[in-house]
Amino acid sequence: MSDAPPPDPATRLVEPRRGDGTPALSIRGLWKRFGDKIAVQGLDLEVPSGSFYGLVGPNGAGKTTTLSMATGLLRPDAGELRILGVDVWADPTAAKRLVGVLSDGIALFDRLSGEQLITYHGLLNGMDRDTVTARTHDLLELLDMREAAGKLVVDYSAGMTKKIALATALIHAPRLLVLDEPFESVDPVSAANIRDILHGYVESGGTVIVSSHAMDMVQRMCDHVAVIADGRVLASGTIDEVRSGRDLEDVFVDLVGGRHHTRGPEWLRTS
Amino acid sequence: MVAHLLRLRLLVMRNTLSRSPWQLVAVIIGAVYGIGILVLAFIGLTLLGSAPVELARTIVVLAGAATVLGWAVVPLLTSGIDQTLSVARLRVFPIAPSRLVLALAVCGVLGIPGAVTLLAGVFTAATWWRSPGIALAAVVTAAIAVLTCVCASRMIESLNAGLSSHRRYREISGILVLVPLLLLGPLITVLTAGIRGAADALPKLADGLSWSPLGAAWSVPSDLALGHYGEAGLKFLIAVATLAVIVLIWRRTLATALVTTVQPETKTAEAGHIGLFGWFPASPTGAVAARSLTYWTRDPRYSRQLILIPIFPILLYVNSRTLDLPSLVTAAGPVVAFLVSLSIFSDLSYDSTAFAAHLSARVTGRADRTGRVAAVAVFAVPVVAGITVGSAAVASSWAALPALLGLSLGILLSGLGLSSLSSSRIILPVPAPGDSPFAAKTGAGFTTSVTTFATWGILAALSLPEIVLAVVAGVVGSALLGWITLVVGLGLGAVVLSAGIRLGGREIERSGPELLARLRVPR
Secondary structure: OOOOOOOOHHHOOOOOOOOOOOOOEEEEEEEEEEOOEEEEEEEEEEEOOOOEEEEEOOOOOOHHHHHHHHOOOOOOOEEEEEEOOEEOOOOHHHHHHHEEEEOOOOOOOOOOEHHHHHHHHHHHOOOOHHHHHHHHHHHHHHOOOOOOOOEEHHHOOHHHHHHHHHHHHHOOOOOEEEEEOOOOOOOHHHHHHHHHHHHHHHHOOOEEEEEEOOHHHHHHHOOEEEEEEOOEEEEEEEHHHHHOOOOHHHHHHHHHOOOOOOOOOHHHOOO | OHHHHHHHHHHHHHHHHHHOHHHHHHHHHHHHHHHHHHHHHHHHHHHHOOOOHHHHHHHHHHHHHHHHHHHHHHHHHOOOOOHHHOHHHHOOOOOOHHHHHHHHHHHHHHOHHHHHHHHHHHHHHHHHOOOHHHHHHHHHHHHHHHHHHHHHHHHHHHHHHHHHOOHHHHHHHHHHOHHHHHOHHHHHHHHHHHHHHOOOHHHHHHHHHHOOOOOHHHHHHHHHHHOOHHHHHHHHHHHHHHHHHHHHHHHHHHHHHHHOOOOOOOOEOOOOOOHHHHOOOOOHHHHHHHHHHHHHHHOHHHHHHHHHHHHHHHHHHHHHHHOOOHHHHHHHHHHHHHHHHHHHOOHHHHHHHHHHHHHHOOOOHHHHHHHHHHHHHHHHHHHHHHHHHHHHHHOOOHHHHHHHHHHHHHHHHHHHHHHHHHOOOOOOOOOOOOOOOOOOOOOHHHHHHHHHHHHHHHHHHHOHHHHHHHHHHHHHOOHHHHHHHHHHHHHHHHHHHHHHHHHHHHHHHHHHHHHHHHHHOOO
16 A cells, blocks of 8 residues: 655645636536536636635526536536636646535535545545544534534535535635535525535635525625626626626526416416 | 325336346246246145145155245344335335235235245145045145244344344344255255164154144145144144244234334443554554454455455365365365455445545555455455465365465455456446445346356466466375475465556556546436
8 A cells, every 4th residue: 555645735834815817617618428418618707716606597507517527527528617726627737626515416425424424525636634533523613513413424414524525625724615505405594604615615725616596695695796697698797897886696596587477387376 | 095005006016017027037047946836836836735645745755844934034034025015115105004015915825935935825725636525725824824924024024124224233143044044955955864773763753843834834735635634723723823823923013013112222432432443553454454454354245355354164064074085174174265365256235325435535546455455465465364274174184284375365465456457347237335235236147156156267277377286286196296386376366466456456446537427427
């Protein structure tokens, strides 16, 4: 069992480097097709460094596909992806070091206890044991999961599973956090706690991208937003630019279309 | 309502069939097999009509009791005989328990296993074709017995579903039930020796069973034929009472199951206890090894493969005694090495999309491969060496030990190397994490067996040098050749292992995202 001495991520600093111009994530001309369905068609997106970026879109819009390609988990058919200036598909190792991922629909090694799972991710990232132990402790504390640390992840509730997945994304102190549906089935109190953690992370210079279809939450939580549908960006910019004085949800529905103005079949009206 | 559920059941069956032509082929083969058994049963049972009543009685009662027992045991083996109509899925509909019991019983009888049992049961009437009165009674009692089969099976499933909320129980019970089944062969060999002497014990056994819930219904016609009307009446009562009790228990558990949700029981470790992660080196390789080994102890999809380790030595030992071939037992080491080393030949499939963690953390292919091999080697090397030495001791063939060790360890190392390469390319449809380890994936059987056999063939080819050497050393009885086998086995094994890890690692690094995409495909 001989590994090359791993680069110690603890020596990497998350320094506030706002305004140096390099976007945290830049996507140009991204294409991906699955069989005869084109999931992403020529998507362009720029996520400024230090922003809290919301990605909204209807089901099947290509959010998860785009984020998978941006984090090196899915090979694009065409297009250029850069994380903090590093080309994701030319130098995946350097790019992946900069990013922490919470993917929707990706399994965890759930026969491990929560603590073991975080430790596992830390060690996989090549960190030394002391750093891993200390950070695991901190993360469990931060996410309010001390009590559940020894429980197998398979026995966790959906919300706790999201939290432990978030912890595994944070363990190597990434500069960019990509969270796919992080608040799905998380209770309001935990969601508020997670939001605080994410805000703190952004204030210290990190960048967060969240995908969601809870407009209200994106509107309150994020400072930037992009609306995606049919594998394209329909609108993007700061929240205020995109909603231009209206409610984000109305803007979204207008952009995406497909709203039906009917009140359901006759028999469903009970009175 | 009953008709609705039945139609739903048949619709699901049709849709499953139309999904894959191989599925259809499998069903056709199964149907031909089932019809063959039915035809044979019919012929046999008709011929029994000319045999003495006592013989017919012994055979029908024993076979009948075994059928009832079999139906009751099956739900313990599989996670639900019929997931289509499992209580968990029907819970949301407003159906009264009594109607559900009726509907599920009808669906059970009209399903394929139920129908085959029903027909075979009704065929027992053929034995009594000379006396129509008894034949009629046989039809009635067979119907009761088959209903008992179906309801007992459903009842056990329902009871089991309650216990199954304890995950650990579910995982262990499914595996333990397998042990007697695998040992059935040697058990029969050992038992027949005893039974051959006491063939007259079987009618007594049948007599005993005929008073038990298992055999009562099946013995009524022969009691009538023997003129024991009183006994026949009593046994008929036993059979009806059995059915009634089973239905009542089943209805009760169903009624409870319909209003309770599964509450998983959990085990908690102390904070700070990270188990094997504390034992292995704090490197990506060590972490992968610790994770894999943890899975070997916790995930039934892995741990069920460990059953093979004790079973093969026992099988070979029993056969070496009965066949009077003492050296047969020495095959135990190589066979176990063969099976254990290939148990991870499609390891990535078991990871499912959790493999994304390795991809995100840019784990080198080498660390990934080495870790998985190390986890198996930690227990496989001592176990294989132990079995080999033990088998040499049992066969008192110490002279052959070097050759045997060379063969066993050579196969083990080569097999691990082959697994390292094959698991970087082969993604098989396997049970998802948390599913029953025996839950077959639709249409998976064919590809899985072809790939498995191909891998076995390749490993046999890779280990050919030490196999030939060991056989020659054994035949010639040369100590020198034995030591050469040991050196060649270890050397060749080490070469294959390191090549496998290197090639497999390169493959993982090159096509990681593609592998993840294949793991992600909903299967």
